[in-house]
Amino acid sequence: MVDMFHKTVFLLDHTLQMTESCGILLDLDSSSRTSSRSQPQQGFCPSFISPTSKSLWTCVVENTLEYARILWDVFSDHRLIRVLLSNPQSTETLNGWDKSHQNLVFMCEAFAKAGPPLKNAGAVEIGIKSAIAALGEPTELQSQIMEKNKYASKVKNKGRVICFTSYHLESDLQEYFLNTLIHHNKTDAAVDE
Secondary structure (H helix, E strand, O other), rough: OOOOOOEEEEEEOOHHHHHHHEEOOOOOOOOOOOOOOOOOOOOOOOOOOOOOEEEEHHHHHHHHHHHHHHHHHHHHHHHHEEEEEEEEOOOEEOOOOOOOOOOOOHHHHHHHHHHOOOOOOOOOHHHHHHHHHHHHHHOHHHHHHHHOOOOOOOOOOOOOOEOOOOOOHHHHHHHHHHHHHHHHHHHHHHHHH
């Protein structure tokens, strides 16, 4: 049986706003690390190393990968993740529903190829449309169910979209998502008739 947790789409804002600092400082002072033989020298940091903090993008990538790792460790093949990067003019798909795309090595390589956020401002509206369309694509399990039941052209298609963005008006984004989903479902239903 396919449940609503079978598919999750991560929609990541891949624009200029995600290069902003998130306020989490990186520990670049290697002398403060303790070892079994010595005590750390408190407060020592070479003057040429200025304090550096993680960007929103770094935190989003780390959290997406950690979520995926936990999900795949606990549920193995039963939970699938697709990651989309929303740019101002398009959406980049990092992976598909295929099982060979559902592992950390594949995802880390995909993030590395995608690179840092683009240097232009944008919004996630284009990405929302792509995320909803991605949920509509059948997975291998859903395709098998449709093949077994020749009378069913579609299976119940539920899933989640998790959106990481620096967008400030959450209610506007939720309303846009809901309206886009309703429009997509109406269009999809009209095609089936």
